[in-house]
Amino acid sequence: MATPYFQQCHDIVPSTQNVARDALEKLPILVLAKNQTEGRGRTGNHWWNAERALAASLAIHLARTDRRPFSLMAGIAAIRATEGTSLKWPNDVLLAGLKVGGILVERSNEVVVVGIGLNLWWPDAPAGSAALFDQDPGDDRYAEVGALWGAELLRLLDDEGWPIDEYRSICETLDCDVSWEPNNVGRAMDVAADGGLIVERDGKTETVLSGEVRHLRHR
Numbered sequence: 001m002a003t004p005y006f007q008q009c010h011d012i013v014p015s016t017q018n019v020a021r022d023a024l025e026k027l028p029i030l031v032l033a034k035n036q037t038e039g040r041g042r043t044g045n046h047w048w049n050a051e052r053a054l055a056a057s058l059a060i061h062l063a064r065t066d067r068r069p070f071s072l073m074a075g076i077a078a079i080r081a082t083e084g085t086s087l088k089w090p091n092d093v094l095l096a097g098l099k100v101g102g103i104l105v106e107r108s109n110e111v112v113v114v115g116i117g118l119n120l121w122w123p124d125a126p127a128g129s130a131a132l133f134d135q136d137p138g139d140d141r142y143a144e145v146g147a148l149w150g151a152e153l154l155r156l157l158d159d160e161g162w163p164i165d166e167y168r169s170i171c172e173t174l175d176c177d178v179s180w181e182p183n184n185v186g187r188a189m190d191v192a193a194d195g196g197l198i199v200e201r202d203g204k205t206e207t208v209l210s211g212e213v214r215h216l217r218h219r
Contacts, residue, residue, distance in 0.1 A: 003154050005030055005058075009143050013055075014038040017106060017115045020059035024111060028060040028154065032146035034139075039117060040104065050122035050131055052139075056146040057115040058153055064110055068162045069195025071105045074114045076163060077152035078103070079170050081145060082118075082132055089173040089188070089197050089213055093118065097172075098130035116149060167191060177216040180208050185216070 005028040012035040013019050020031040036055045049055075075087045078101060086094045093101035093116075101118040120141055122131040132145075156162065168174060173188045178199065180186075186201030196207040 002151075003028060003158055005060075005150070005154060007147065007150070008032065011035070012037065015040065016055045016057035017104065017113050020057040020115075021106075021111065021113050024059040024061070024113075026061075028058060030146070030150040031057045031059075032143055032150075034142050036117075048126070048129075050119035050125065052119075052121040052131075052133075052136065052142070054118040054120055054142040054146050055115070056118075056149055057113055058150050059111065059113045060154075060157065061110050062112050062157070067194070070107075070112060070114050071103050072167055072191070072195045073156045073162050074103045074105070074116055074149075074153055076167055076170070077149050077156060078116060078118070080152045081148035085132070087167070087171045087173075088215065089171055089191070090195065090210075094172060095130050095132060098125075099128060100130050100132055114153060118145065120145065164191060164193065173197065173213065173215065178213050179216060180213045181211040188213075 007030045010033040013033045015036055015038045016031045016033050020029055023029050033055045035049050039055055071091045078093050079085050084095055088094055091103035092099050101116060104115045106113045119131040121133045121136050125131060168191055176188050178188050184201060186199040188197055189200050190198040192198055192207055196209045198205055198207050
C-alpha cells in the first residue's frame with residue numbers, strides 16, 4: 001500500500017526545502033512551487049529559475065539507519081516522471097547532454113528533505129542548460145510534473161533497497177572519462193551499492209563519494 005502524504009502547491013516561495021521541512025508532521029509532505037526566491041543547489045550554490053520552472057521538495061521521516069543514496073533515487077524518480085532525460089552522477093538531470101535540473105538532499109537525524117529543480121521552458125537558457133519543453137507547457141504543468149516525481153520517489157522509498165541497475169542504465173557518466181576534485185582524471189566504471197562512483201585512475205579503482213564530477217568524453 002502506498003504511503004499517504006500531503007501536497008502543497010504554491011506560486012512562489014523562498015525555498016521549497018525550508019517550507020517542506022517546517023510543515024512536516026507525521027505524514028510526508030510534498031511542496032511544489034513555480035518559483036523560489038532563495039533556492040539553493042548542492043554545496044549552497046544558487047539555483048537559477050527558468051521562465052517556467054518547477055521546484056519540488058519531499059520531506060519525510062526515515063530511520064537513521066536508512067543510508068540509501070536518496071539523491072540517486074530522486075534522479076531515478078525524475079527520469080520516470082519525464083521524457084527523454086538521463087542523469088549525470090550524482091545529481092544532475094540532463095536532456096540531450098544539457099542540464100535541465102538538479103537535486104539536493106538535506107538530512108537532520110530522522111528528517112530527510114529531498115528537493116529537485118527542473119527547467120520546464122526556458123527560451124533563452126544560458127550555455128550548458130536547457131528545458132524539458134521546447135514550447136510553453138502552460139502555467140499549471142509544474143504541478144503535474146512535480147506530483148509525478150513525488151509519487152515515484154515515495155514509491156522508491158517504500159521499497160527495500162534501491163534499483164541500482166535502473167540507475168546504471170540511465171546514468172551518462174558511466175563509461176565516460178571524468179575529472180573530479182581536486183585535480184584527478186580517470187574513467188567512470190560503475191556505481192557502488194552506497195551510490196558512490198567507482199572510477200579507474202592509473203590502473204587502480206577508487207570510489208568517489210561526493211564533489212564535482214565533470215564529463216570529459218565517452219570512450
